[in-house]
Each structure stands twice: as structure tokens, then as C-alpha cells.
Amino acid sequence: MAIEARPSQSGELHEPDAGDLAIRVECVSRTFRQRRGDIPALAEVSLSAAPGEIVAVVGPSGCGKTTLLELICGLQRPDSGRVRSAPAALMPQRDLLLPWASALDNAALALRARGVARDRAREQARPWLQRFGLAAFERARPAELSGGMRQRISFLRSLLAGKPVLALDEPFASLDAITRAEMQGWLARVLDAEPRTVVLVTHDVEEAVLLADRVVVLTARPGRVAAELPVAASRPRRRSEPEIVALRERVLETLGAA
């Protein structure tokens, strides 16, 4: 059930050639110019990801995490510095499911976007719903789904875009603690089976440490890289493992110091 990767067409903002790396962000700064003064969102941020690597980005609210993802997806241009990335699909911070469309049609949106006919798009998306435990909710509207189900559909929708890079913007921030923990385990398993280069933005340090190969800590606005910590622990990981707990503490310390 592999999805073929497709070259991006949103090319002008995008420099697809990142060398051996899937993502290469070099010394990027981004300032929003507003009438009431400039808001610097990111300052000289560098970050890279090898193909198949999961990089978590943690940082306080408003430090430019969403901005960073939009730069990687080619939705914004940096003021200075350089962003190169393989084609990336976004999973937005709010799920943004279409309220009029069924779960199946929502999941198939990216397929429809690239010109697949409705019936074929549904056919292709259906086995994925099954795999994600949502087969029974194929026809349900988003309003009838639980928060966890909505996030799964939203993730699936971005996954089916078939891009080598996934930019996940706080995918589970809106969920309650129990559902969030479940979804974190779920995402770890999905990415294990369906490897992608992933940039996972979160302000949940435990989530970052559980899921990522590397954790990048940003300072408060304007976001700068405060630290980069590799996570060597083997998978599957458990929250209670000493290695995970220790690393979580270290990230929290860095965040506090930043």
C-alpha cells in the first residue's frame, strides 16, 4: 500500500534539491511586518532532516513553529537564509476537515486535489481507513467523529498526498491526555510501517521524545535553536523507560533555560 511520491508543483517557493538530506533549513529568519511594528518569528534557525528521519520541534507558544513548517512546505518565503526540502505535505494545527464531506472523502482530499477521479480516490483511501480502524465510520461526517478519529483522518489525508516529507503541526494538542497517549502510540506504529521524513511540531516534550529520532528545542519568540538532542532509545518506546524519562527532563531543562 505504498504511495508513490510526486514532485511538487508549488515549486516557485520551493527549492526541492536538498542534497542528501530531505530537508535543509539554513540560517533562516522570518519577520512579520505589521503596521504596529515588526514581529520577528524566527531568527537564524538551521535544521535538517535525513530521509526517513523524524525530527521533533518543541518550543513555547508563539515561537514560530507553524511558521517553520510553512517555510518547509513552501507556503512562505524566508526573509533571509535558505530553505530546501523534498515535497512536503502539511497536517495543519486545526484539523480543518470539510464538514460537508464524509470521513472517506476527507481522507481522499489530497488524491482528489491531484486529479484522481472521485470513485478511484475513494477506492484508494478505503483500505487506509480500514487500516486506521475507521472502516465503520467511512460515511460519518466530521461532526460525528471523536477528536482522536478526526486527527487520524486529518493525518491520513496528508499522508495520502504521497509526499516524501510530512509536516505535522501539533497533531494531538487538542486531545485529552488519554486519547493523546493512545494517538502517540498509534503514530509511532504508523510511521514504523510507512516511513516518511517527518517534522513533528509539538509543545508536548514527552511526545517529542517518544516519537522522534532528534529533538530540536526552540527559544521563545523569535525562535532560535536552543539545543538539538538525539534520541537513541530503541523502538517501540515506553514513557516509563529511564532513558526516555531522563531525556524528557533534559529537554525540559533546556526549554526552561532558553
Add this chain to the structure above:
Amino acid sequence: MRLAATARAGWRPVAVVVALLGAWELYVDLGGASTLILPAPRTVAQSLYDDRSLLWSNFLVTAQEVVLGILVAAAAAVALACAMHFFAVVRQSLYPLLIASQTLPIPMLAPVLVLWLGFGILPKLVVIAVVSFFSIVVTTLAGFASVDPDLLKLMRTFDAPRRRVFWSIELPTALPGVFTGAKITVIVAVIGAVFAEQAGANSGLGFLFSESIAQLQTARAYATVVLLSAFAILLFAALTAAERLATPWAHQPKETGS
């Protein structure tokens, strides 16, 4: 639950109407006004019954004009709103003219159109469409403007062509606006139909009203007013029902979470 609550509160306006009718009846019965000038509610009700076939055949004429007129207006308005949404030039060229069209005095426009287009249904449709068109264009455009910009960003990372964004996102988002506009327009459409018929017609409730007044059939004139008003209410209710069927997502309680 809500239905029951509505039904329980519903007797209040009914009580007001009954009280007003009672006072009116009493006023006429006690000789407050000649029945030629002010027929009592009882006499109006009597006319509604006695003249039912006359009223009905004229009602059908007006109802057809109004329904067709609103349909024509809605089709034209949606087409224009789409054109304005896609092409800034169209919007800049036509929006001011559209507002200007609202200053046309309908009571004067109607006879001019009858002179030009004859006594058939055509001038009626034009008058109704002219008075209905504007609000549907405005509410449809507002619908287009309410599309979530983050959703457009998401579609960009899916490489969706403009056409796909329109059919998958923009049009469904704007659809409730079309219904809002049509509902707003029901009242003016009925008024427009009456003016158009009075400017030149040999059937329809507006025509029957003028004729009844001229023949001193005051009760029958009142009966046409009652029918027209009931028709407007009915049409509004029908549009509300159609709206709920066509755009159920627009009426669900706001989603919580995410």
C-alpha cells in the same frame, strides 16, 4: 427538545394576533368604520372562502412568478458572484453598478418594463430578479470570503489546481450564503411581484387587489393581502427546510476541540 420549547413559546404571538383580530372585529361591529372601508376579519375570512377559486387561480399566477423569479435571480447571482470571485476585474467593474441597481425605484421601474416587455410573465420575472439579485450576490460573495485561509494553504501543499479548490472547498463553503440570500429576498420578491402586476397584468394577486379595490370589494382585497403574506411565510419556511437538507453541516452546533 428545542422543537417542544419552540412550540411552547409559539402560543404567545398567536395570542397577540387573536387579540388584535378580536379588537378589530369589535371596532368594526360597533360601527367604528364603514365595512366598505374597513371590512371586519370575519368578512375577510368569508371572502377567503367564497372567492376561493378566484383567489386560488390568481394565487397560482403570482406564486409562479415569485418562485421562478427567485430561481432566475439565484442562478444569475451565483454565476455573477463566481465571476466576481475569480476575476478581480469583474468585481471592480460590476460591484459599484450592482449597488447602484438597488437605487432603481421599483414602482417606477415596473411600468417601464411592462411597456417594453409586454403584459406576460417576462416583465414580472425581470422586476423580481432585479430586486432579489443583489442580496444573493452579496451573501454568496461573503460565503466565498469566509473560506478558511489555512484550508487554502493545505490545498496548496496538496498541489491542488485552482479549479479543484473551487469545487472541493470554495463552492460548498459559499452554498449556505446562497440560501441566506434567497431567504432575505423572499419578502422583496413578493413586493416586486405585486408592483409588477399592478403596472400591467390581467391576473395575479396584485392585479386582483387593484381590481377589488376599484370594485369596492374591500374584503376580497384584504383576502389577497392575507394570501400574499401567508405565501411569503410559506416560501421562507420552504427555503429554510431546503437549506437544512442541502447544507446540514451549517446548522450543527459549533464543534468543540481542535
